[in-house]
Amino acid sequence: xVQLVQSGAEVKKPGASVKVSCKASGYTFSDYYMHWxxxxxGQGLExxxxxxxxxxxxxxxxxxxxxxxxxxxxxxxxxYMDVSGLRFDDTAVYYCARAGSVLGLSDAFHMWGQGTPxxxxx
Amino acid sequence: xxVLTQSPGTLSLSPGERATLSCRASQSxxxxxxxxxxxxxxxxxxxxxxxxxxxxxxxxDRFSGSGSGTDFTLTISRLEPEDFAVxxxxxxxxxxxTFGQGTKLEIK
Numbered sequence: 001x002v003q004l005v006q007s008g009a010e011v012k013k014p015g016a017s018v019k020v021s022c023k024a025s026g027y028t029f030s031d032y033y034m035h036w037x038x039x040x041x042g043q044g045l046e047x048x049x050x051x052x053x054x055x056x057x058x059x060x061x062x063x064x065x066x067x068x069x070x071x072x073x074x075x076x077x078x079x080y081m082d083v084s085g086l087r088f089d090d091t092a093v094y095y096c097a098r099a100g101s102v103l104g105l106s107d108a109f110h111m112w113g114q115g116t117p118x119x120x121x122x
Numbered sequence: 123x124x125v126l127t128q129s130p131g132t133l134s135l136s137p138g139e140r141a142t143l144s145c146r147a148s149q150s151x152x153x154x155x156x157x158x159x160x161x162x163x164x165x166x167x168x169x170x171x172x173x174x175x176x177x178x179x180x181x182x183d184r185f186s187g188s189g190s191g192t193d194f195t196l197t198i199s200r201l202e203p204e205d206f207a208v209x210x211x212x213x214x215x216x217x218x219x220t221f222g223q224g225t226k227l228e229i230k
Contacts, residue, residue: 037167044222045212062218108172109159109167109212112167
């Protein structure tokens with residue numbers, strides 16, 4: 001069945017970087033856009049960006065441009081999200097989420113990873 | 123950027139009652155590309171409704187979505203105990219994708 005399995009919890013110091021992975025299985029990896037969403041403690045959902053795993057094209061929310069990089073490795077069906085220059089307010093659960101239809105850019109998020117908690121603490 | 127405003131912030135109801143959740147957009151959402159997600163404590167969100175009115179796989183028919191333009195509604199006809207959760211609306215047509223702030227549906 002379709003699964004998105006994310007890497008484990010991380011604790012980082014301010015100014016450091018973190019790389020979260022999202023391993024996909026059960027479908028053709030390159031056919032579906034992958035998005036990243038985060039949720040700060042007790043807060044709502046915030047969209048960060050997407051990647052087209054087939055082409056490598058990416059798009060980011062303006063507030064994350066220059067600090068967030070999303071990449072994909074089709075050989076191991078894994079997407080990565082790298083956040084640099086971590087700040088205390090980057091403490092959140094980070095989710096990968098897959099679009100629902102083949103090459104569907106304007107599509108809802110039909111499948112979600114389990115989430116990766118990232119804590120920024122000195 | 124399309125801003126989504128959900129109301130009410132908290133809705134207190136009893137099992138068996140009808141729930142009506144609202145999502146209002148700051149500008150028209152093209153192609154009715156609006157979704158609703160359910161999130162329970164400690165879990166990832168899960169898709170309930172997409173395309174404003176289509177139920178996601180496995181979602182029971184007590185869930186329905188309606189609306190277009192700037193006003194959208196999620197209705198749960200007869201609440202079951204497992205329906206109590208936080209619900210988020212999202213527009214997925216324009217960039218950035220945006221979410222509402224959420225409605226917490228709690229047991230009265």
